[in-house]
Amino acid sequence: MSLDEAVHILLVEDDEVDAEAIVRAFRKQNLQHPITIVSDGFEALRVLRGEAGVRRLRAPYFILLDLNMPRMNGVEFLQILRRDPQLMCSVVFVLTTSDSDQDKLAAYNAQIAGYFLKQRAGENFANLVDMLTVYWRLIEFPPEEQR
Secondary structure (H helix, E strand, C coil): CCCCCCCEEEEECCCHHHHHHHHHHHHHCCCCCCEEEECCHHHHHHHHHCCCCCCCCCCCEEEEECCCCCCCCHHHHHHHHHHCCCCCCCEEEEEECCCCHHHHHHHHHCCCCEEEEHHHCCHHHHHHHHHHHHHHHHCCCCCCCCC
8 A cells, every 4th residue: 555545534423513523634634535434333244345326445444433322332343353354354443432441441352453542642643643534644554355
């Protein structure tokens, strides 16, 4: 992947104010990466799989995942994601208000790339965007499965 290639961001967040703040943080740093916002794990799986008439998200991408959501929470989503042979290598960062050791352990047991507390992500999520920018410029994403 070249440094100029756009990394798609799948933001799984049910709080519209937080979602808007995260998008603003990316735009404030002049990062024009495509961002798809969904409000729960069911919608995220639909986008990742291209189900129900939704266009499938193509690599490279990473997922910013809230844990506390209706219908399917973040931990449930991670469990399904990691059992799916086509999605199991997805790069996931948890971005949540939960400081629970149980949630942290469940998320890391599902091979997340990092666990961030919203309240520590910096003013308007600026620190988070800085870290993610460095991350996707340095790492190699898993290759997309040929279908």
